[in-house]
Amino acid sequence: xxxxxxxxxxxxxxxxxxxxxxxxxxxxxxxxxxxxxxxxxxxxxxxxxxxxxxxxxxxxxxxx
Numbered sequence: 001x002x003x004x005x006x007x008x009x010x011x012x013x014x015x016x017x018x019x020x021x022x023x024x025x026x027x028x029x030x031x032x033x034x035x036x037x038x039x040x041x042x043x044x045x046x047x048x049x050x051x052x053x054x055x056x057x058x059x060x061x062x063x064x
Contacts, residue, residue, distance in 0.1 A: 003011070015025040
């Protein structure tokens with residue numbers, strides 16, 4: 001997906017604000033990625049349990 005002018009400006013502003021506060025944009029972005037994954041661990045584990053249960057009963061979801 002191509003970034004719009006507004007998205008590019010928003011990113012530039014965020015990078016400037018983070019730099020002003022002594023943070024690197026890429027480090028901050030990695031931290032946000034980790035937060036999203038960490039916050040969704042219960043959901044992921046639940047899905048894995050359901051998949052394992054389905055596999056044991058022969059009704060596992062097919063990888064598409």
